Amino acid sequence: MSDGSKTLALHGGLLVLLFALQFVLPAYHHGNLARIMVLASFAVGYNVMFGYTGLLSLGHALFFAAGMYGMGLAVQHGGAAPVPGLLAGIAAAVAVSAALGLLALRTSGVAFMIVTLMFAQAGYLTVLYFGAYTRGDEGFVLQQAQRVLWGIDLTQPDTRYFAALTLFAVCVLTTLALVRAPFGRVLIAIRENEERARMLGYDVFRYKLAAVVISGTISGLAGAVYGLLFGYVGATFASVQYSIFPLLWVLLGGAGTVLGPFIGTLFMFYLIDLSSAVTSAYMLVAGVALVLLTLFAPQGLVGEIRDRIWRWLP
Amino acid sequence: MLASLEGAVTAAVLALTAIGLSLVFGVMRVVNVAHGEFFMLGAVLAWWVASHVGGPPAVGFVAALVIAPLAVGALAALADMTVLKRVAYDPERTIVATIGILYILQQVTLMTYGPEARPVEAPFNTRLALPWVEWGEGGIQLYWPWGLSTTSYKLFVIGAAAAVLVGVWLLMARTRIGLLMRATQLDREMALAFGIPVERVYAMVFGIGGALAALGAVLIVPIQQAHYLMGGDPLLLSFIVVIIGGLGSLPGTVAAAVLIGLSDGIISVFFSPTLAKILATLLVALVLVFRPQGLFGTGAK
Numbered sequence: 212m213s214d215g216s217k218t219l220a221l222h223g224g225l226l227v228l229l230f231a232l233q234f235v236l237p238a239y240h241h242g243n244l245a246r247i248m249v250l251a252s253f254a255v256g257y258n259v260m261f262g263y264t265g266l267l268s269l270g271h272a273l274f275f276a277a278g279m280y281g282m283g284l285a286v287q288h289g290g291a292a293p294v295p296g297l298l299a300g301i302a303a304a305v306a307v308s309a310a311l312g313l314l315a316l317r318t319s320g321v322a323f324m325i326v327t328l329m330f331a332q333a334g335y336l337t338v339l340y341f342g343a344y345t346r347g348d349e350g351f352v353l354q355q356a357q358r359v360l361w362g363i364d365l366t367q368p369d370t371r372y373f374a375a376l377t378l379f380a381v382c383v384l385t386t387l388a389l390v391r392a393p394f395g396r397v398l399i400a401i402r403e404n405e406e407r408a409r410m411l412g413y414d415v416f417r418y419k420l421a422a423v424v425i426s427g428t429i430s431g432l433a434g435a436v437y438g439l440l441f442g443y444v445g446a447t448f449a450s451v452q453y454s455i456f457p458l459l460w461v462l463l464g465g466a467g468t469v470l471g472p473f474i475g476t477l478f479m480f481y482l483i484d485l486s487s488a489v490t491s492a493y494m495l496v497a498g499v500a501l502v503l504l505t506l507f508a509p510q511g512l513v514g515e516i517r518d519r520i521w522r523w524l525p
Numbered sequence: 526m527l528a529s530l531e532g533a534v535t536a537a538v539l540a541l542t543a544i545g546l547s548l549v550f551g552v553m554r555v556v557n558v559a560h561g562e563f564f565m566l567g568a569v570l571a572w573w574v575a576s577h578v579g580g581p582p583a584v585g586f587v588a589a590l591v592i593a594p595l596a597v598g599a600l601a602a603l604a605d606m607t608v609l610k611r612v613a614y615d616p617e618r619t620i621v622a623t624i625g626i627l628y629i630l631q632q633v634t635l636m637t638y639g640p641e642a643r644p645v646e647a648p649f650n651t652r653l654a655l656p657w658v659e660w661g662e663g664g665i666q667l668y669w670p671w672g673l674s675t676t677s678y679k680l681f682v683i684g685a686a687a688a689v690l691v692g693v694w695l696l697m698a699r700t701r702i703g704l705l706m707r708a709t710q711l712d713r714e715m716a717l718a719f720g721i722p723v724e725r726v727y728a729m730v731f732g733i734g735g736a737l738a739a740l741g742a743v744l745i746v747p748i749q750q751a752h753y754l755m756g757g758d759p760l761l762l763s764f765i766v767v768i769i770g771g772l773g774s775l776p777g778t779v780a781a782a783v784l785i786g787l788s789d790g791i792i793s794v795f796f797s798p799t800l801a802k803i804l805a806t807l808l809v810a811l812v813l814v815f816r817p818q819g820l821f822g823t824g825a826k
Contacts, residue, residue, distance in 0.1 A: 267617050317814050321556050321616050325764065329810035332761065336803045455624060462621065492635045498628025505612055505622040 214523035215391075222387060222469065226380050233372045245372045247473075247480050248379040249437045250456075254464070254472030255382040256429030257457035262467035263390060264422040265402030269324045270311070270331030271430055271457050276338065276449035277307040278431025280345065283444035287351055288344060294361075297435050304431020305424060307334075312423035316416060328454070335449040350445025353438065371440050378436050379473070382429055387469050389425070398422055402467070430457070452494075459497055462504050465511030474512050534679050534748070536786020537686035538741040540779050542759050543766040544693060545737030547778040550767065552710045552730045555614055558623040560738055561760025562630040563601055567593045567739025568645075568751035569638050575645045586645065586747070593743050594736040601735025602728045609731070610724060627756075634753040642750035682744045689740060690779060697775065706730060738763075761802075765809045 229248070233241060253275055260266045281303025285291040291299060315326045339347045363370050389395045397418050400408040409415045438444045447453070456479075457472075464475025479500070487493035508515060546560045570593040575585035604626055612618040697703040709716045709726045717723050738759070742751075749755070766785050770777030785805070 267620070269620075314810070314814050321620070322813050324617075324620055325556070325768070326810045326813050329764075329806045329813070333803050333806040333810065336799055336806065340799045340803060458621065458624075490636060491640075492632035494628045495632035495636070498625045498630075498632060501625030502608055502622055502629065503625075505618045505625065506608065509618065 217521075217523055218387070218391075222383060225470065225473070226376070226383070229376055229379070233369070233376075238368065241368060241372060243480065243484070245368070245375040245440065247476050248375040249433055249440060250480065251460070251473040251476040252379050252382040252436070253430050253433035254457045254460040254476050255379075255386055255469075256426050256431075256433060258426075258461045258466065258468075258472045259386060259389070259398075259429065260422055260426035261458065261461055262465075262471065263395060263402060264398045264419060264426075265405075266419065266422065267324050267458075268327040268426075268454075269451075269458070270327030270329075270334075270454050271426075272449050272451065272453035273311065273327075273331040273334040274304050274308055274427040274430040275434035275437075275453055275457075276334060276446075277427075278304040278434030279438040279444055279448055280338065281431070282435035283351070283353065283438045284344060286353060286439075287444075293439055297432075297439065300435030300438075301428060301432055304428050304434070308424045308427020308431070309420070311427070312420045316419050316423065328451070331449070331454050332451065335446065335451070338446045338449050345444075345446065348446045350443055350447070353442045353444065366442065374436065374440060378433065382433070383469060383473070385429070390469065394418075394421075399467075455497070459501060462509075462511055463500060465513030465515070465517070468511070468513040468517060471511055471513040478512070530679070532787040534682050534745075534786075536783045537683045538745045539759070539762055539766060539786045540690060540782035541686050541741035541744070542738045543763040543770075543778050543782050544690065544775060545734035545741075546763045547767045547770070547775055548693075548737070549731055549734040551775070552706050553614060553727050554616065555609065555619050555731075556616070556623070557731070557734065558620060558760070559604075559626040559630060560734070560763060561756030561758075562627050562634075563597050563735040563756075564738040564742045564759045565634065565751075565753065565756035566597050566600070566630060567742030568746040568749075568755060569634055569753070570596055570739070571743040571746045572643050572645050572751045573638075586743075589645070590740070590743050594739040597739035598732040598736030602732035605728045605731035606724075610727070614727075631753060631756065638753060640753060642752040644750045645746045678747060682748075685744060686741070689737070693737070694775070702729070761806070765805055768809050768813055 229244070232244065236244060253271075256274070257268070257271050260268055260271075278300040280300075282296040282300030285299035286293065286296040289299075311327070311330055315323055315330065318326050338345050345351070363374075390399070397408065397413055400411075400413070401415055401418060405415055408418075434448065437448075460475035460479055461472050462475065463479055464471030464473065479497070482496050482500070483493050486496045504511070510518060542560070542564055545563075546557060549555055549557050549560075571586075571589035574589040574592050575582070578585040578588045608622050608626065609619055612622055695703075697706065705716075705721050705726050706729075708719070708721055709723055713723060716726075741759075742755075762785065766781045767778055769785065770779070770781030
């Protein structure tokens with residue numbers, strides 16, 4: 212088999228497996244997996260910027276929350292149906308990520324991380340400041356009647372799983388197509404050596420800006436879908452913690468791999484799920500994982516597999 | 526006036542915390558995201574020491590003032606040697622590692638110390654009325670208006686912080702250790718070639734940075750209570766201060782701490798604190814974008 216068909220077989224196989232799993236999983240894990248697929252889509256968005264373009268953002272909660280609040284506020288206060296709501300969420304994410312990209316990409320390295328962190332913090336505080344509409348930390352709940360898409364009730368576990376799988380498939384196939392296209396190759400070239408990419412005549416700033424917008428839009432889409440599927444919109448999703456999570460998931464799974472974000476999210480979700488049953492200090496697991504990963508496996512799980520076994524992994 | 530006095534206390538503690546962050550960034554080029562947790566640990570340890578030492582509150586406080594910074598400094602140096610050294614101070618990986626350290630410290634504190642906020646008693650806390658000057662009948666008059674008062678402890682915080690800052694400056698400018706630090710800051714490779722034990726200097730700088738944050742926290746803890754989540758605000762404010770002051774510039778850091786501390790007290794009187802924070806974070810982000818050398822910094826990076 213050629214590398215291309217191996218890649219398609221592997222990723223297609225994962226999606227088929229996820230499709231099949233919904234018929235056999237017990238209710239608890241069925242619900243978890245739906246949540247993991249939506250969060251993994253967020254991680255896939257993060258990976259476009261961090262894994263493929265080499266831009267470490269500490270403010271991705273901003274995009275996730277932009278999508279979620281764009282959708283949530285349109286549905287709750289604008290009386291929009293889910294589809295216009297989703298479009299409003301996507302539009303918000305595109306606008307926010309383009310604005311952030313234009314400003315933050317003027318810096319690089321450590322300054323870029325701090326700028327993204329600061330903008331995300333400003334976004335979080337803005338959500339709290341407009342507490343009259345967003346209900347601040349408490350958040351608001353979307354009613355069941357507001358979550359019916361083309362007559363499909365998204366509050367049912369089965370349809371919710373299917374919607375999450377659809378989102379995840381769209382995100383994975385998009386990134387797969389992206390990184391195999393010339394555009395993705397240029398992003399990787401920028402990650403490896405920005406100066407050289409510039410010397411070759413590529414407009415590095417435009418490519419990076421495009422990466423930020425694509426990454427922010429995927430993350431925002433995941434945020435909007437998360438709000439719609441689980442019916443809750445709250446300021447927690449804009450907090451620093453939700454900027455750290457995608458970084459953690461992508462690092463654990465393997466930055467710069469298409470499957471990494473999903474694997475990382477799956478592992479971390481269950482790790483935190485199990486430890487939160489034992490202690491309220493469950494973020495300790497996240498901290499230990501971050502330190503151990505930076506020390507011993509900077510490539511992540513899928514990255515290590517690629518280094519040792521399957522060199523063709525995209 | 527009263528707002529600016531409160532602001533001066535904030536500024537004093539902020540200057541101590543931020544100078545630690547600035548020192549670490551200046552010498553090691555490391556952005557320490559766990560800095561706020563060193564601050565928090567200082568406060569929590571102060572409570573622990575003060576509640577385990579008998580006698581009058583002053584004894585416990587003085588014990589905390591010595592023990593907490595030393596313990597936190599040792600912990601920070603240990604973190605440097607076990608984690609940061611092993612990732613070779615690569616900027617991205619150190620940031621990720623310090624985020625990990627942040628969560629480890631915070632959550633371990635949650636598990637052992639618990640989620641409650643606990644106070645430490647101030648060693649002395651007499652109320653002082655401040656005189657106010659006014660042009661009255663027959664010339665300048667001093668009078669003591671109602672509500673315009675402070676406590677002796679707050680004045681002590683300001684004085685102590687100023688003394689420590691002078692101490693840090695003396696350490697950097699006048700001692701051999703300071704010389705080694707500055708040499709390492711200027712050119713790591715060259716310092717190494719001249720036989721300076723760069724790794725030990727790094728561990729020491731990281732330790733001193735943590736200890737300064739802890740010291741600031743011990744000073745503030747009789748005014749503010751110790752809590753496991755208290756590291757967030759000082760971290761954010763220290764970032765703001767260090768960036769406005771120019772990354773790695775110590776005098777700039779102190780100037781910015783005074784500016785931010787004073788304006789924070791004054792702004793929050795007029796605006797809601799949330800709006801003040803939004804404006805401050807946006808300002809910092811924009812300063813980094815458009816003036817990366819800081820408002821006080823000069824020259825190229």
